[in-house]
Amino acid sequence: MNRQTADLYRALWAQVSADSITRWLKEMIAIPSENPMADAARPGHREQEIGEYYLEQMRQLGLTVGSREAAPGRPNVFGTRAGSKDHPSLMLCGHLDTVPTEGYDEPYAPHERDGRIYGRGSCDMKAGLACYLEVARLLQDADVTLSGSLMLCGVADEEWQMIGSREIGRNGPFADQCIIGEPSNLAVCPAHKGQYGFFIRTFGKAVHSSIPEQGENAIERMARVVNALSDYNEELATRDPHPLCGHGTYSPGVIRGGDLASAVPDFCELEIDRRILPSDVAEDVRKDIAQRLEPLKQQDPGFRYELSDPSWDIPANDLSVEAPVVQSLLNASTELSGQSETAQSFPGATDAPNLKTPAVVCGPGALAQAHSLNEFVEIEQCVRATRMYLRAVVDLLA
Ligand SMILES: [Zn+2]
Incomplete structure (x- = not known):
């Protein structure tokens, strides 16, 4: 001055x-x-x-x-x-x-x-x-x-x-x-940080809940998804931090599935929230998730999932x-x-x-x-x- x-x-x-x-x-x-x-x-x-x-x-x-x-x-x-x-x-x-x-x-x-x-x-x-x-x-x-x-x-x-x-x-x-x-x-x-969110969807086969062994339960599948992501934050914490923002984070925020207790649910969805660093690319976030979910197919051949378009995408x-x-x-x-x-x-x-x-x-x-x-x-x-x-x-x- x-x-x-x-x-x-x-x-x-x-x-x-x-x-x-x-x-x-x-x-x-x-x-x-x-x-x-x-x-x-x-x-x-x-x-x-x-x-x-x-x-x-x-x-x-x-x-x-x-x-x-x-x-x-x-x-x-x-x-x-x-x-x-x-x-x-x-x-x-x-x-x-x-x-x-x-x-x-x-x-x-x-x-x-x-x-x-x-x-x-x-x-x-x-x-x-x-x-x-x-x-x-x-x-x-x-x-x-x-x-x-x-x-x-x-x-x-x-x-x-x-x-x-x-x-x-x-x-x-x-x-x-x-x-x-x-x-x-x-x-x-x-x-x-930015905010990137989307839905993970799992599918199943609906049958009467009195014969669950004949159905495929989308909620139980989602439970495996949640477990597969449970140490995602630990992994994010090992990546290079941004000098001011630190590390990216993951949080499962909303879950919906099933209509009736008397039916095996054929659909479940989980909305996740990823707080991303300036260097993070949306495509990589989706790859992270897919990499953790793909192995679930080995234990459960009927396992199928879908990642929605972003529900949040704030840079x-x-x-x-x-x-x-x-x-x-x-x-x-x-x-x-x-x-x-x-x-x-x-x-x-x-x-x-x-x-x-x-x-x-x-x-x-x-x-x-x-x-x-x-x-x-x-x-x-x-x-x-x-x-x-x-x-x-x-x-x-x-
Ligand atoms: Zn404000």
């Missing part, structure tokens, strides 16, 4: 307003934007209303705005503060949807207590979206002309199929670098720790905390790999609260996050 940019950063830094961040955050919590998941999008269960709100706030902050629907009622919204040049450009990106609120007592009544803001979406991730607005406000109030362009981006459907970020990955906008303010407790996370993210946006956030974090900060892996999957813009995850709030029935974010973390984002804006765009 040269003298001039250091002065700019300090001036902006001092103006960060907790009141302004919490006002936006509370207003956004009060706008239901639950992901409809497998159901149809409808008021309260879509991004339409929160998207309109966010677009209007960006417009009032002097950004050039636009939106595009990833599906009816499910917009992505954009706002740009153009620099004197097109590059470099930085995107601040966050999802507009929240997880459902079943069992949540007053999810849309934001309230403040002990330095925290409570309500559905508070930490995942309307706090990040509020911090982005604060960054735009500070730039506008200081009438700063940046050399590069800053883009804010509100995305639909992160919590389900990620149709919003996939749409952006196809049609833009694109930037040189991106920050995603998912709740990482402000840890700087340039990498995360891993892997931005270099040396990327300027990562270094900038790490420096800001070290400065703010007074201790040396190192890059980490984000535990969950995010929009990052879909955007086709190199992205790092870093935002206020903790994942432990994210999908809970008592969601909150600490105001102090929002202020810090805003300062970290400002540092990146100044480092990369000034």
